[in-house]
Amino acid sequence: MSRAAVRFAGRLAKLGNTLDECEDAFSSSSSRFAVSDGATESSYSSVWAEILTRTFCTVEDGLDTPETIGAWLEASRQEWRVWEASVAARENLPWFTRDKLRSGAFATFAGISFRDSQWVVFALGDTCVFVVREDALVHSFPLSSGAEFGTSPALLSSRDDDLPIEESSLLAGSASRGDRIYLTTDALAHWFVDDFEAGRKPWDALDGISSIEDLEIFVSEERAGLRMRNDDVALLSLEIVDD
């Protein structure tokens, strides 16, 4: 039997911001791992990103079909509504804070859920999952080319919306010992895909990151070389090992 071991988990704020202002979130449990990027335009999107990643990793039911994903999302929205009501109840809230809160929060998301040696990924937007087996990229999901990264990714909304979860947002696969799996938000995901399209092996650089300091050095260099956009960064690196 195999399991996913975390080799690295960490996040950095965009250059110029403090970690408080970072809108990327990540979370993990023994069989669930998730990363999310709160949309800058919405207020409190970091709260929404945190709710999404945490609940994905702790909700009891499976997360491998559109129906179970929909149920998890509804539970997340319920938690958001409770939090939102507590903020809205404050009398001295500025009018624009109230306005923007009412519009809801938005985030991209990618989560992977393991059961035995099978996994299912749910992803929406430009937060991506990369799977590398025997030094070759076998999955790049949901985006696989640099051209697909734009400024208006699909987003999960904290409000009720009628859009059903699509099968195309799910990817299933099996885990083999030695597989490396990377969940990253858009700036790093875009860098990864660009590097791969240029004929290189971006996972080599990610495998060299085992501390936040390593991540800082790597990201600073890539930002300075204009190979990575200046944005929040979150990285979860997993390796499939024997149980």
Place this chain on the structure above:
Amino acid sequence: MGDPFAGPGSGRSKAQELADVINRLLQTLVTRCAKGEEVRDYFEIGVLGYGHTVGNALQGPLAGRDFVPISQIAFNPARLESRAKKVPDGAGGLVEQTFQFPVWLDPVHNGGTPMCEAIRRAKAAIEAWASAHMNSYPPTIIHVTDGESTDGDPSGLAREIGLIATSDGPACLYNLHISSTSATPITFPSSEAELPDQFARLLFGMSAPLPEKIRREAASEGYSVGDGSRGFAFNADLVEAIRFIDIGTRVSGLR
């Protein structure tokens, strides 16, 4: 959009419609810059009104100020009005919620439309601002009018505005014509051909071409725009006016 300020045919005066457009514009810009309980100062705003006279139009604590950072606009409306609205309660019913609407301008019923004097004042203001902010995004003048000029043809002044620049490019003058008729609005046209009259063609001629970034924003909102599309809307109602201004001010990548 569920606006408490009703649309065409509501019987509201043109002066009220104009004040509504400006108040909603300021509300849109504040909301866009808001982050939690703070407002990021991405913009400085000046509001000039013209009718019997030409002058700074903000009321309340900001009265008389030329340019004001957007955070000060946010925290200093002349007043906050409360309106109750019925909204879905998530369980198939409706619940009454109170919404607060900031008001920075009240309608001023004035004679005359001294458009040249107003544009001259606006030009002088942005000229001074541009030389003090040479590395900023160039100033944008959004001219909102419901009628024709009574003090001459402002076309020459409009051209001069395009000569003011920062390191990022030329200043832009956009023209927004408000109408309370039910005529179809014409937004971001690229030629005079579709325009119904001389007045529309005059305002079109005075309007700057849309920068590429804003053209893309307009296209992503469903407008059909081309290379020659200008920052101009004719016969806009309140809803269309807000869309026009929202798109025309998406300069920083912050949507």
